[in-house]
Amino acid sequence: AQKVTQAQTEISVVEKEDVTLDCVYETRDTTYYLFWYKQPPSGELVFLIRRNSFDEQNEISGRYSWNFQKSTSSFNFTITASQVVDSAVYFCALRLSGGSYIPTFGRGTSLIVHP
Amino acid sequence: DSGVTQTPKHLITATGQRVTLRCSPRSGDLSVYWYQQSLDQGLQFLIQYYNGEERAKGNILERFSAQQFPDLHSELNLSSLELGDSALYFCASSASQGYGYTFGSGTRLTVV
Numbered sequence: 001a002q003k004v005t006q007a008q009t010e011i012s013v014v015e016k017e018d019v020t021l022d023c024v025y026e027t028r029d030t031t032y033y034l035f036w037y038k039q040p041p042s043g044e045l046v047f048l049i050r051r052n053s054f055d056e057q058n059e060i061s062g063r064y065s066w067n068f069q070k071s072t073s074s075f076n077f078t079i080t081a082s083q084v085v086d087s088a089v090y091f092c093a094l095r096l097s098g099g100s101y102i103p104t105f106g107r108g109t110s111l112i113v114h115p
Numbered sequence: 116d117s118g119v120t121q122t123p124k125h126l127i128t129a130t131g132q133r134v135t136l137r138c139s140p141r142s143g144d145l146s147v148y149w150y151q152q153s154l155d156q157g158l159q160f161l162i163q164y165y166n167g168e169e170r171a172k173g174n175i176l177e178r179f180s181a182q183q184f185p186d187l188h189s190e191l192n193l194s195s196l197e198l199g200d201s202a203l204y205f206c207a208s209s210a211s212q213g214y215g216y217t218f219g220s221g222t223r224l225t226v227v
Contacts, residue, residue, distance in 0.1 A: 035216070037218070042220075043203060043220060043221050043223070044117070044218065044219070044220040044221065045205060045218035045221075046117075046218075047215065047216070047218075091158065101146075101163075101171075101209075102148070102160050102171050102173065103160075103216060104160075105150075105157060105158040106157075107157040108157060108158075
């Protein structure tokens with residue numbers, strides 16, 4: 001069975017600080033997909049990124065970057081120069097390539113960015 | 116707007132009652148997934164439908180049921196409601212077998 005662990009329950013930073021949200025996953029499969037979602041205070045879940053297990057290239061999108069390392073089963077998310085609007089709960093998820101295709105979510109990390 | 120529509124946005128009801136939550140998937144998406152998000156349990160997968168057929172079941176209570184109609188919209192029925200059923204219920208859709216998931220804005224259910 002697959003598992004996603006987001007050990008950081010809550011992170012508090014001051015605006016303009018860089019922050020990294022950790023995600024560690026467990027699976028015996030060699031082919032899988034990893035996701036990050038953002039849940040702002042308004043409640044909706046917003047898709048941020050999808051990465052398949054064969055693509056270990058890091059990705060950067062504006063102030064967001066993702067570091068995927070199969071060797072440590074981690075898919076960490078870094079926000080550079082954080083802003084108050086980044087305050088949200090961030091979820092990491094894992095979906096296997098076969099089977100039921102149901103993504104398993106971590107418990108989420110609540111990020112609070114203070115002005 | 117994600118393209119996935121959930122109604123109602125908020126629902127307050129009494130214990131023992133029955134409610135129906137509705138989800139319209141993004142245009143062209145055949146799969147619908149239901150999740151329950153509560154403070155102590157995180158995001159829990161309930162059930163998946165693909166093109167009208169039940170495809171996978173998670174930790175869904177027997178008091179809960181769902182269906183997907185020919186027009187692909189889905190309904191989640193919650194009956195004999197208990198205080199512990201208070202949660203945010205999300206619907207997500209995907210075009211194929213889970214290459215990407217688009218979530219609706221959720222229905223916040225409060226059981227009093």
